[in-house]
Amino acid sequence: MxxxxxxxxxEKALRELEVxxxxxxxxxxxxxxxxxxxxxxxxxLYIWKYSPKIVLIPFCYQNRSHNIYFLKWxxxxxxxxxxxxxxxxGNINAKTPKGDLALSHVxxxxxxxxxxxxxxxxxxxxxxxxxxxxxxxxxxxxxxKSFYLSKNELADEFNLDANNKWILFNENxxxxxxxxxxxxxxxxxxxxxxxxxxxxxxxxxAFKKCLEWLxxxxxxxxxxxxxxxxxxxxxxxxIKKKIHDFNLIIPSNFIFNKSHSVRNWIFSSDFVVxxxxxxxxxxxxxxxxxxxxxxxxxxxxxxxxxxxxxxxxYSLSDLEFAFNQTIFNNNELLDWIDKNILSKRNTIxxxxxxxxxxxxxxxxxxxxxxxxxxxxxxxxxxxxxxRVILLVHESIKFLINRxxxxxxxxxxxxxxxxxxxxxxxxxxxxxxxxxxxxx
Numbered sequence: 172m173x174x175x176x177x178x179x180x181x182e183k184a185l186r187e188l189e190v191x192x193x194x195x196x197x198x199x200x201x202x203x204x205x206x207x208x209x210x211x212x213x214x215x216l217y218i219w220k221y222s223p224k225i226v227l228i229p230f231c232y233q234n235r236s237h238n239i240y241f242l243k244w245x246x247x248x249x250x251x252x253x254x255x256x257x258x259x260x261g262n263i264n265a266k267t268p269k270g271d272l273a274l275s276h277v278x279x280x281x282x283x284x285x286x287x288x289x290x291x292x293x294x295x296x297x298x299x300x301x302x303x304x305x306x307x308x309x310x311x312x313x314x315x316k317s318f319y320l321s322k323n324e325l326a327d328e329f330n331l332d333a334n335n336k337w338i339l340f341n342e343n344x345x346x347x348x349x350x351x352x353x354x355x356x357x358x359x360x361x362x363x364x365x366x367x368x369x370x371x372x373x374x375x376x377a378f379k380k381c382l383e384w385l386x387x388x389x390x391x392x393x394x395x396x397x398x399x400x401x402x403x404x405x406x407x408x409x410i411k412k413k414i415h416d417f418n419l420i421i422p423s424n425f426i427f428n429k430s431h432s433v434r435n436w437i438f439s440s441d442f443v444v445x446x447x448x449x450x451x452x453x454x455x456x457x458x459x460x461x462x463x464x465x466x467x468x469x470x471x472x473x474x475x476x477x478x479x480x481x482x483x484x485y486s487l488s489d490l491e492f493a494f495n496q497t498i499f500n501n502n503e504l505l506d507w508i509d510k511n512i513l514s515k516r517n518t519i520x521x522x523x524x525x526x527x528x529x530x531x532x533x534x535x536x537x538x539x540x541x542x543x544x545x546x547x548x549x550x551x552x553x554x555x556x557x558r559v560i561l562l563v564h565e566s567i568k569f570l571i572n573r574x575x576x577x578x579x580x581x582x583x584x585x586x587x588x589x590x591x592x593x594x595x596x597x598x599x600x601x602x603x604x605x606x607x608x609x610x
Contacts (some may be wrong), residue, residue, distance in 0.1 A: 176204035176530055178223040178247075180211040180240065183403035184588035185432050186254060187229060189318070190306050190519060192595040194227075196603070197523060204530065211237065212579055213586040215569050218243035218562070224530055229254050231279070232265065232360070234272045234544055239565045241272065242558055245538040248529050250278040252306070256286045257449050257512070261346075261370045261472040264361030267293050272543040275299070278529075280306075280522065282512040301525050304518035308508070310434055311456045312517070314606040318598050320431065322439035329428060331396060338397045338494065339440035340385065341433060343448035347374040347413065348405050366472045373470050377446060379417045380466035384487045388494065389422045395494065396424045398436055402448070404581060429584075442494055444484070447473060451481055452508055455501040462493050477511070480504040 177198060181187040188208075195206040209217055211229065218239060226244055228237055231251035241249070251273075258266055267289070268274055274294045281287045281302045290300055309315070326333035346367070349357075358364050389397055401410050407427045414421060428436070433450050434457075437443055443454035444462045447469065454461040463481045480503040484490050515521060541554045572578050 172222045173220055174205075174222045175207050176223065177206045177225045177227065177526065178217075178221060178244075179206065179208045179227045180214075180229065180237070181208065182211055182229040182254070182582075182585065184210075184585040185429070186307075186403050187252075188588055188592070188595065189310060189432055189434070190252075191227075192592055193315075193519060193599050194523065194526075195592075196596050196599040198526075200600075200603070202527060208589070208592055210582065210586040210589060211240075212582040213573075215239050216566060219566070223247050225250060225526060227252055227526075228277075230266070231268055231273045231277050233269045238544065239562065239569075241539055241544045242562050242565075245541075245544075248278065249276070249539075250280065250301075250526065250529075252280050253282075253286075256282050256305075257452075257475055257477065259447075259473050259475045261362065261366050262357075264363075265357045267361075268295055269293075270543070272539065276539045276543055283514055285511060301522075302515075303521045303525070304515045305452075305512045306518050306522065307434070307453060308456050308513050309516075309518040311453065315602065316438065317605050318602040319435045319438050325431070325435065325439050329426070329430075331426070335394050335396045335424075336442070336494070337440040338385075338395055338442045338444060339436050339454075340381075340397055340399050341443070341445040341448045341450040342399065342401045342405065342410065343446050343450075344374040344378040345402060345404065346370040347378055348409055369470055369472055373467070373473065377464075377466055377469075378413065379419075381446065381464050382414060382417065382419055384464075384466065384490050386419060386422060386425065387487060388490055389424050392494075393424060396426060398440065399425060399427050400433060400436060401427075401429055403585075406581070406584075444493075447475065447478060452477065452504070452512070455481070455504045456508065456513075458501075460493070460496075460499045461501050461504070462490075464490075477504065477507050480507045 179191045179194060181191050191208050195208055198204040198206050207221055207223070223244060225248045226240060227250050228240070229252055231237070231249070234241055255266060268279070275296055277299065279290055279295055279300050281290060281300050282305045283302065287300050287302050291297055320328070323333050325331065354367060357367065385397055389395060399410070401407055407429055410427065434453065437450070437454050437457050437459060440459060442460045442462070443451065444464055445451050446464050451461050451463055461482060462484045463478065464484050466485070469478065482493070482499070482501065484493055541558055
């Protein structure tokens with residue numbers, strides 16, 4: 172068993188690996204701490220290889236998704252980075268922490284006071300909440316920017332014309348792609364079935380209308396390029412099938428791309444559009460013209476407070492005007508961001524200090540109680556024996572599913588991204604040296 176200081180479990184590589192690799196780079200360079208990065212769905216057998224002091228997890232709504240890690244690493248401190256916090260009525264029940272383990276034995280990273288209060292109202296102990304800010308928005312600070320490729324570098328890599336105007340469309344029609352098993356799981360986690368149907372219908376109708384507008388615009392404006400970027404959980408093939416089902420024909424300046432992170436494309440694009448994707452908040456922070464497409468009224472079940480402050484596009488003529496204007500501002504949205512999810516700056520460094528304090532603290536928490544980990548009550552005298560049996564069983568089941576290729580296919584790409592970790596660490600090292608020399 173190899174003792175390490177920190178294990179970082181990530182779900183979606185394009186959303187989380189930049190922060191994960193920076194944390195690894197910084198902790199190992201500045202504090203000489205050993206950090207391991209693992210994909211949570213594919214690297215489960217590493218529970219037998221590593222013994223961490225701190226485990227960072229991407230979410231913690233209940234213990235189902237990380238049960239094997241909780242079981243094996245009971246001595247570790249678990250910190251929920253909570254990559255999704257701007258929740259709407261249609262997903263808030265499914266994505267709110269539940270159960271004794273999530274409420275009483277895991278630290279929760281919070282973007283701001285509203286989310287903190289939501290956690291407290293739901294039963295999370297206040298001393299387990301670290302209120303900080305949005306980690307993704309922190310990456311737009313000047314001292315991180317040189318980590319990313321330039322527009323010319325992206326153009327060369329993907330054979331695009333850097334002289335054209337680039338429109339980045341961040342797809343967020345998630346409810347148009349969930350399969351029935353996912354829907355049933357969400358209903359079991361507390362979502363209303365009628366509201367789910369409403370969201371599915373809206374997403375399909377809005378998706379088709381947005382595509383029709385964008386295709387018409389691109390056909391009339393060949394000097395614009397649309398970079399269509401599927402959300403982390405949606406594949407390019409799924410998008411293409413949906414477009415085929417809509418009987419739409421895409422023009423040559425309509426480009427699908429899921430390479431690199433959304434931040435790299437935001438930095439290089441001339442305009443950023445989406446429906447209700449939170450990447451619009453990132454685009455506003457970056458200073459890019461930012462627009463929310465609303466071809467049909469967004470239902471209340473999907474509405475979030477920040478939607479009221481973003482520039483809206485309600486029609487094809489609005490879209491044409493937006494992409495041809497020279498004066499714009501995101502001031503109202505930026506004000507909302509400052510007050511709600513970026514009240515503190517340097518959030519990544521704040522997180523590093525929080526983790527380091529936990530590593531150095533002598534007040535290590537007690538083991539996570541087994542009664543908090545078991546999904547179902549265990550009527551057995553020796554619960555520790557049951558824990559070992561369950562761990563072995565889960566590990567064998569994982570091996571069999573991997574051999575039979577039954578592990579979630581949607582995470583294969585995320586797992587494959589581990590091969591880029593060393594390269595990303597090298598880029599962070601170059602960025603760090605460059606920033607140090609500039610100061």
